[in-house]
Amino acid sequence: MAFRFKDLVIFEMANNHQGRLEHGLQIVEEMAGIAREYGIRAAVKLQYRDLETLIHPEFAQRTDVPHIPRFLATRLSWGEYQTLVAAIRDHGLTAVVTAFDEPSVEMALNHGADILKVASCSCLDWPLLETVARAGKPILCSTGGCRLADVDRIVTFLEHRQVADLALLHCVALYPTPDAQQHLGSMQRLMRRFPQWPIGYSGHEAPDNLRVVIAAVAMGARILERHVGLPSETVTLNAYSMNPQQTRRWVEEILAARSLCGDAEAEPTVAQAEIDSLRSLQRGVFARRAIRQGEPLEPGSVFFAMPCRNGQTAARDYTESLLAAQDYVPGEAIEQRRPVDSIQILRSVAHEAKGLLREAQIPVGPKYQVELSHHFGIESIRRCGAVMIDLFNREYCKKLIILLPGQSHPAHAHKAKEETFQLLYGEMEITVDGQSSLMRPGDTQLIRRGQYHAFSTRTGCVLEEISTTHVRGDSIYSDARIQRLDPIERKTVIQQW
Numbered sequence: 001m002a003f004r005f006k007d008l009v010i011f012e013m014a015n016n017h018q019g020r021l022e023h024g025l026q027i028v029e030e031m032a033g034i035a036r037e038y039g040i041r042a043a044v045k046l047q048y049r050d051l052e053t054l055i056h057p058e059f060a061q062r063t064d065v066p067h068i069p070r071f072l073a074t075r076l077s078w079g080e081y082q083t084l085v086a087a088i089r090d091h092g093l094t095a096v097v098t099a100f101d102e103p104s105v106e107m108a109l110n111h112g113a114d115i116l117k118v119a120s121c122s123c124l125d126w127p128l129l130e131t132v133a134r135a136g137k138p139i140l141c142s143t144g145g146c147r148l149a150d151v152d153r154i155v156t157f158l159e160h161r162q163v164a165d166l167a168l169l170h171c172v173a174l175y176p177t178p179d180a181q182q183h184l185g186s187m188q189r190l191m192r193r194f195p196q197w198p199i200g201y202s203g204h205e206a207p208d209n210l211r212v213v214i215a216a217v218a219m220g221a222r223i224l225e226r227h228v229g230l231p232s233e234t235v236t237l238n239a240y241s242m243n244p245q246q247t248r249r250w251v252e253e254i255l256a257a258r259s260l261c262g263d264a265e266a267e268p269t270v271a272q273a274e275i276d277s278l279r280s281l282q283r284g285v286f287a288r289r290a291i292r293q294g295e296p297l298e299p300g301s302v303f304f305a306m307p308c309r310n311g312q313t314a315a316r317d318y319t320e321s322l323l324a325a326q327d328y329v330p331g332e333a334i335e336q337r338r339p340v341d342s343i344q345i346l347r348s349v350a351h352e353a354k355g356l357l358r359e360a361q362i363p364v365g366p367k368y369q370v371e372l373s374h375h376f377g378i379e380s381i382r383r384c385g386a387v388m389i390d391l392f393n394r395e396y397c398k399k400l401i402i403l404l405p406g407q408s409h410p411a412h413a414h415k416a417k418e419e420t421f422q423l424l425y426g427e428m429e430i431t432v433d434g435q436s437s438l439m440r441p442g443d444t445q446l447i448r449r450g451q452y453h454a455f456s457t458r459t460g461c462v463l464e465e466i467s468t469t470h471v472r473g474d475s476i477y478s479d480a481r482i483q484r485l486d487p488i489e490r491k492t493v494i495q496q497w
Contacts, residue, residue, distance in 0.1 A: 005138070005167040005198040008223045009035075009254065010096060012045040016229030016241055017084075019074035024084050027230050030244045032091035038251050043094035045117060045225070046084060048104035051075060078107055085111040096140065102131045109135055120144030120173050123154055133158055138165035140223070142202050144173035148189070155194060167223055168194060171202040176240040179205070182212055187219045196441060198222040207242040210253045217257035220264060224254060283315040284308030287328035297322040302334060311335050342378040350497055353387040353402040360425035360462050364389055364400065372492045375410055375482045384408055390470075397470045401463040403428065408456035411478040414449060419467035421445045426461030430454070452478055 011031040017024030028044055035042035051060075055068055063069050076084075088095040089112065097108035098117040105128075108116060116132050120142040123129075132139060139158065143151050151168065158166055170187045182205070190199045200223025201216040213224060227241040237243060242250060262268065283304040291301055297320070304315045312333040313322075325336045338344070349372060357364065371388040374381040386409045389400040397417075403409065403426075411431070421430070423439040430439055432453045439445065447453050455463070477483045482490065 005140075005165075005200070006222050007041055007258070008043060008094070008200075009040050009251065010043045010045050010202075010223065010225035011228045011247070012047075012225055013084075013229070014045075014047050014227055014241075015070060015074040016227065016235075016237065017074065017076065018235055019076060021076060021080040021083060023230065023232075023235070024076070024080075025087055027228065028084065028087045028091060028093075030230055031228060031247070032088075032093055034244065034247055034251060035091075035093060037248075038255060040251060040255070041094075043096045043115065044088045045096035045098060046081060047098045047100070047119075048081065048108055049100045050103035050107070053103060054101045078111075081107070082111045085113060089114075099128070099132065102128060105131045105135055109137070113137065115140055118142065120146070120171050124150060126157065129154070129157055130161075133161040133163055138167070139163055140167050140169060140200075142169045142171040143190075144171035144202075148193070151190065151193075155197070167198040167200060169200045169202040169223060169225060170221075172204065175204050175238070176206045176209075177204045177212075179209070179211065182215075184212070184215050184219050187216070187221060191220055200224060202226075204240045206239065207237075207246045207250075210249060213250055214253055214257045217254060218261055226250060279308055279314070280306075282306065282308045284312040285315060285318050285334040287330055287332045287334060289330050291324045291328040293324050293326050295324045296320065297324055297334065309333060313337070345378050345381060346372055346374075346492055349381055349385075349387065349404065350494070352404055354497055356402055356404070356425070356460050356462060357400075362400070362424060362462055364391070367391075370494045370497065372494070373409070373490060374492065375477075375479075375485075375490050378492070382407060384410060393470050395469055397465075397467045399465040399467075399470075400424075401465055403455070403457045403461050403463070405458065405460040407460075409454060410482060411452045411454035412475045412482075413452045413478075414447070414474045415476065416449065416471050416474050417467050417469070418449050419447045419465050421447065422464045422466075424462045424464050426457055426459045428455050428457045428461045428463065 013024060013027055016027060031042065031044055049071060051071060059065050059068060085095045094114045095112065096115040096117050097113040098119050099105040099108050100119065100122060105116065116135055116137045116139050118129065118132060118139065118141040123141055123143060123146060141154060155166070168190055170184065170190065172181055172183065174181055184201070187199050187201065199221065201221040202225040203212055203216070204227070205212045216224060228247050229235070229237040229241040229243065231237050231243050283306050285302050286305055288301055288303045291297070295301070299320065308314050312335050317337065319338055322336065322338055328334065350370065369390045371390060372381065372385065373388065374385045376384050382404060383406070385407060387402040391398045391400065422444045423441050425441060428439045429436055430445055430453065432445065432447065433451055473487060
């Protein structure tokens with residue numbers, strides 16, 4: 001199974017080990033304790049540099065070149081780095097390594113790193129990216145200093161190399177980063193541009209600035225990264241690294257923000273207390289005059305007023321097609337429900353299909369025909385069926401096929417039509433001549449004449465079908481029960497939603 005980046009908190013050690021293994025192990029232990037205390041998915045990130053090859057020999061002894069003296073002064077041996085990785089994993093944390101050169105990538109793999117990180121300064125270093133891509137590990141890529149065109153190039157480069165697990169981190173390489181330079185809204189642009197990859201935030205703000213992480217979570221960041229360290233009598237942290245106490249407050253704000261925001265991909269949970277509170281403000285349906293059993297509850301026969309009592313028909317549930325199930329006297333509360341019928345079922349399915357199109361941001365235009373397939377009856381459409389939007393049908397044909405969460409379409413073949421599917425939204429399992437595969441957005445599947453195919457979805461999906469001319473009655477179903485049905489029995493066609 002591919003590595004999942006969701007809700008990962010990364011504690012970046014960088015050079016805060018101060019070149020001392022024992023100090024680095026203490027940082028790992030502190031961060032592991034915080035992860036256990038708050039029950040979070042956490043990682044510790046190390047920085048690997050092969051200084052013999054990374055630094056030009058003529059500059060190795062210079063003290064006037066930025067960063068080089070610090071890198072040399074805080075150097076650890078490869079064996080010490082391996083000890084740190086082992087300690088990270090022994091504590092149940094994820095080991096992340098930022099590799100700044102090709103030998104460091106090899107060492108990270110030898111040490112058992114779980115994730116490879118590409119730093120902002122390296123994100124357009126194509127030789128290094130080539131090596132990272134070949135490593136076969138999940139990849140985190142910071143995008144500090146990048147324009148959107150640069151990020152496009154990075155993602156394309158890695159996708160062309162079949163990288164299966166990639167995440168992008170919005171980052172500003174100013175240390176510390178002032179609020180006015182955070183540009184957190186850029187994360188949402190990245191989310192729209194790369195919906196298939198998780199987007200996160202790598203921060204360099206001052207350690208007591210908790211506003212930024214709250215905003216990052218609210219913007220939808222799935223991964224959060226900060227520099228951490230452990231001060232002592234001889235160690236003073238830099239202006240953008242957090243001590244353990246600051247790290248705890250940072251994690252507390254993350255959890256509070258996550259709780260406030262909830263899961264954007266899940267259906268909101270509605271508490272019974274909320275339902276009861278709103279119902280106390282809603283209007284109920286009352287008899288305006290004496291009504292006899294069997295009479296239609298026409299607008300002139302009823303009125304709407306609060307309070308709406310338990311068991312009473314609410315204004316939201318009223319429809320003129322309701323018939324009185326009993327006699328009512330003037331002012332009496334109407335207490336009955338519209339029976340669930342095929343029209344209600346089909347209407348609710350159509351509305352949910354429209355909702356999926358809106359979420360997928362797929363416009364269909366003003367001219368189309370909607371076909372609802374219900375192969376085992378309308379009452380079973382949510383289990384087996386589909387919504388098909390016929391956009392045009394000439395020598396070539398185009399349809400959008402929408403499956404609701406948990407819905408499937410049964411195995412069938414076409415005598416005359418050849419078609420190609422492209423998944424536009426969601427995930428879908430497709431089976432062609434007995435061979436199953438999982439389709440993700442952008443994936444295509446050719447269906448030749450006579451090939452039996454079926455598909456289903458756990459999440460809900462939108463599928464584009466391009467085919468030769470659609471001919472009514474061209475489908476052959478492998479299930480004899482469906483094949484015996486007249487097309488009118490298993491399809492409902494409407495001209496508008």
